Amino acid sequence: MMDLRYPIGSFEHSGEITVAQREQWIEDITQLPASARQAVEGLSPEQLSLPYRDGGWMVKQVIHHMADSHMNSMIRFKLALTEDNPTxxxxxxxxxxxxxxxxxxxxxxxxxxxxxxxxxxVGLLHTLTDADFAKSFYHPGSQETTRLDYNLGFYSWHGRHHVAHITSLRERLGI
Known part of the structure; x- marks a missing residue:
């Protein structure tokens, strides 16, 4: 049975990140707004208030969370591009x-x-060099340094992960 918390699995990537892999992740980020719209298309206010799983966020919270999280990620990209491994x-x-x-x-x-x-x-991502993607930031919560190319992959996954929360709920409920 599928883990409803992780309908597409958790994000995993090890080893070198290739240019082709980055291009795929950028394409995923390009497609996310349309995928999110399609996932919620035709849902009623009541359906938007359904949790995607027991104990999970309502569908509308998932959409608002993606906006919050992706804004934070864009800011983290810009900090890493303009500062030396910022916290x-x-x-x-x-x-x-x-x-x-x-x-x-x-x-x-x-x-x-x-x-x-x-x-x-995406406009910014298309201008980044290999050296830019190698830049990083430090997350004091996880106490980890994250390269921008890895963070790109995480956010490719993040958008698809949350869209799958919504689409898997729709499939389970037949809506």
């Missing part, structure tokens, strides 16, 4: 998801953020 500011994504904007606002606002943010992010 980034972690945030409590679970607490952010409980704020009124994530629980109550129309998902269209976050879908528009994803549309615009991903256009800018």
């Amino acid at each position: 980034i500011k972690p945030y409590y994504e679970d607490r952010w998801a409980e704020l009124s904007d994530s629980r109550e606002l129309d998902i269209e606002f976050s879908l528009q953020i994803l549309d615009a943010l991903h256009r800018r992010w």
Whole structure:
């Protein structure tokens, strides 16, 4: 049986990250806004308030979370590109998801953020060199240094992961 928390599995990548792999991840990031829109298309307000699994976020919280998380990632990219291994500011994504904007606002606002943010992010990503992708940031929560090419892969997975939360719920409920 599928683990509803990880419908596409967890992110895993080891070894060198090739140019072809980065290009695929950039394409995934390019497609995420359209995939997110398609995943929620036609859902009623009641359906958007359903949790994607027992104990999980509501569908609308998942959409708002993607906007929050991907904004943070874009900022982390820019920090790493302009500073030497900067220490980034972690945030409590679970607490952010409980704020009124994530629980109550129309998902269209976050879908528009994803549309615009991903256009800018992809525009930036297409200009980065191998040396840029080798730049990194330090996460004080995990106490890990993360290269931008690895973070690119993580966010490729992150978007597909959350879209799969929604699409797998729709499949299970037949909606």
